[in-house]
Amino acid sequence: MMRLCHGHFLLVATVLSVFCGSAVSLSFQSNNVVDERSILLELYSATGGPSWNENQGWEDATPDGTDDYCEWTGVICTGEADLDTFQRRQLEEDDGDDDYYQDDGTSPAAGTTSSSSTAARESSSSNSKDPHRVMGLDLTQNFLQGRTPASLWKLPLLQYLNVNHNDKLQVDFSSVHDAPQLSIVKAQFTATASLAGLDHASLTLNVVHLSGCPLRSSFPAELLALTNLRDLQLSGCQLEGKLDGIQKLTNLRNLNLFDNQLRGPLPNEMIQMTRLQKFSCSRNQLTGDLHVVDALVDLDELYLAENQFQGRLPSLSAMPRLSRVFLNMNQLTGPVPPQFLLGITTWEPNFAETAGWIRVDISKNQLTGILPESLDILQDLSMDFNWQDNRWVNVSEALCDNEYWNRGAVMNFACDGLACPPGTYSVIGHASNSYACRTCDAAEFYGVSTCVQENDKAALIALYSETNGNNWINNTGWKLAHDWQGLYDTGDICEWYGVTCFQPGDTDDDSAGGRVRRIDLSGNNLVGVVPEDLFTMDYLDTLELSGNPELVVPLTKMDESSELRYLDISRTATVNFDGLEMASDWFAYLIADGLTLGGTLPKQVLNLTALKLLSMSECQLIGTVPEKLANLKQLNELYLFDNHLRGSIPDAIG
Structure with missing residues (x-):
């Protein structure tokens, strides 16, 4: 009879109470404890309980245990x-x-x-x-x-x-x-x-x-x-x-x-x-x-x-x-x-x-x-x-x-605390104790939060168009601006993938806020020729285009890039360095590894007297390390490994 009470208690509890007498109450509590305990232990086993972060009580429990699983x-x-x-x-x-x-x-x-x-x-x-x-x-x-x-x-x-x-x-x-x-x-x-x-x-x-x-x-x-x-x-x-x-x-x-x-x-x-x-x-x-x-x-x-x-x-x-x-x-x-x-x-x-x-x-x-x-x-x-x-x-x-x-x-x-007036901008669109309304000739409306010159945006859209932007690995922001240019405002270029802009406080130049400071499109499947006007962006100081093997980067307008300080064109299809010698005295870092140059070290490099780092490894360079490299008085780091250079490094370069 106790076996019957156990097997059918939930369905016929009232009837069984007549036949089983006081045993029903005891059976209910005992069986309920066993049932819930077993369910909890099955959960523990099925979900990697021994590896849980906290398993106090669970780890030593057994199906017939008498400890209180509510603890x-x-x-x-x-x-x-x-x-x-x-x-x-x-x-x-x-x-x-x-x-x-x-x-x-x-x-x-x-x-x-x-x-x-x-x-x-x-x-x-x-x-x-x-x-x-x-x-x-x-x-x-x-x-x-x-x-x-x-x-x-x-x-x-x-x-x-x-x-x-x-x-x-x-x-x-x-x-x-x-x-x-x-x-x-x-x-x-x-x-x-x-x-x-x-x-x-x-x-x-x-x-x-x-x-x-x-x-x-x-x-x-x-x-x-x-x-x-x-x-x-x-x-x-x-x-x-x-x-x-x-x-x-x-x-x-x-x-x-x-x-x-x-x-x-x-x-x-x-x-x-x-x-x-x-x-x-x-x-x-x-x-x-x-x-x-x-x-x-x-x-x-x-x-x-x-x-x-x-x-x-x-x-x-x-x-x-x-x-x-x-x-x-x-x-x-x-x-x-x-x-x-x-x-x-x-x-x-x-x-x-x-x-x-x-x-x-x-x-x-x-x-x-x-x-x-x-x-x-x-x-x-x-x-x-x-x-x-x-x-x-x-x-x-x-x-x-x-x-x-x-x-x-x-x-x-006052009103500036609501919206900066035309001709000014603030990163939050209005004046506050942290952000003033700064001068920005490009700010046409009230409440502008970035100072973006149209030539910056035009140069970026041209880069997208000329380098098969629709097939870039990541073209967030770029595609929308390209497809809808002139139809409506497509948002802040500073939020496009790979684009970094100057923020208030980055420089003493008020007009730099919101201007493009850095472009990093490394390994992004750019294909084609970079538009020369990219180098005319007034505040661009870093350009990273490495790892795009079908991309050519012409350097003929380096003389118009007054703020460019860092250029990485490694593992691109660039082979012509004409114009590089005209880089400003601000230009200090050139990384050009993995180019199929052949020939000797490009002569244009030897005129970069402000250069601090030069890396041209794996470029199939031949000949000797030129004596004129010693003219680069600011050079601190030189990487020319995995080429076919011969002879010794001139003493003057040490």
Whole structure:
């Protein structure tokens, strides 16, 4: 009879209590301890437990042990906290997924209760007196690897699983339907690549964090079945395709899709997601306009930066709690709407002293017109505006005395604290205690953050065109500027791959800020002939083009490169050094290894009297080391190995 009670207890517990009498209660507790212990030990075995970072309790445990597994590392049992307290603690954690999804510690799911979580709480409460019921597992960053066993989900009261930051671990969701009270799953930055089975999870599931998992798929259909989800984080999951169906998740408060390859417009049906409070979809390839956003009236934080959105700036006028707006680096056009941000005037003054600054970033778009007087309705709020690098033609004087704006910059610098006027620039687009508005003849609009002369940009685009830029290994920034030149502002050349610009403070020359200082396109599959005008860039001091074997670098305009100090043309197809002898007295470093020169050391090199380093190894040079090399009085380093030179090094060179 005891065998029967053991085998069928869960199904016919009431009936068996009649036949087995008091043995039922003992069997329940004994068998439950063995079952949960076995499940935990199977997890330990399947995920490389002996190699875990912390495995206290687990390492010496046996299936028939009598120790309390609630004391094992990461095991949380029902006797430790009620569900509400535990959930609130976990939901208020800051996962710090990305720069555009900044949790301020106030999770919208915390403190709210759904019918499913109420049921889970009641079930948990009924068993809270049993000290051997696993409610949660927190094994974050613990070197778990392998695949979680299907039995994991058979822990009858499991509500919380956190295995974040175990990068060799795969979470198997195929049996997740066996976890009737599951509420929170966190498996961020694991090797989880499939969500198969997750669509059959309990309706109690309201938090899923999978950021950094290599899903490599369209938006997972399994998630669209989880209609009670409140918090979904999928940043950096290599998702692609459109967001079709996302409106099914109408209970979402937090949605984080940062840094994927999602494309297409925001679906019109998203207007149904009126409970959404944090929405992050920055750094994708989304297109279309932003009219849908204005319907999300509960938004606290909106992050849609670094996409390809077009059309007008949304008014965001019906969102009284809005505190973060990041729409920068899109293709938005037109003026600031007269109702822009009107809803947040319900904030109390001195908001900065209580909960931080209201941050609004609409920089690097194609917005036009003025910074309008209508914004003055926000004068008593602590606003931090980033609106640089648009096409502003004026700033309303009414805004220039708003002392709470831009962290005191407006109070200290008046209108300049809002936007540097034409003919000047600042790295942040406005004056502050750290950055002044510096002279820049090329700055046509208000709020310019870089001082880029058109000849710099033209020279770079010419380099791209003449060296088969479409087939470069990395052409970030270059391709967009080349393809769309003259049609719209394609952004800051200082952010293009391989380009480094002078920053304020790098030099005493105010006009150098934002000018190209260094180009490094080594090993980038440049093919063709470098345009000579590249050497006419006024502030270029370093040019590195090595490792492009089909690239020719003509040197005939070295005399126009007054600032060039360092040149590396190693392992290119360059064989003609004509013009090198005209380099300025500032030129000090020449690296030209691996060229198929043949012949003697190029005579042009012997005129570089300011040279400090010369490297021409593996160039098939013949003859002797010329006596005139001794004329290079500043030379500290000389590398000529792996050539066919003969004789001895002249004494004068020592």
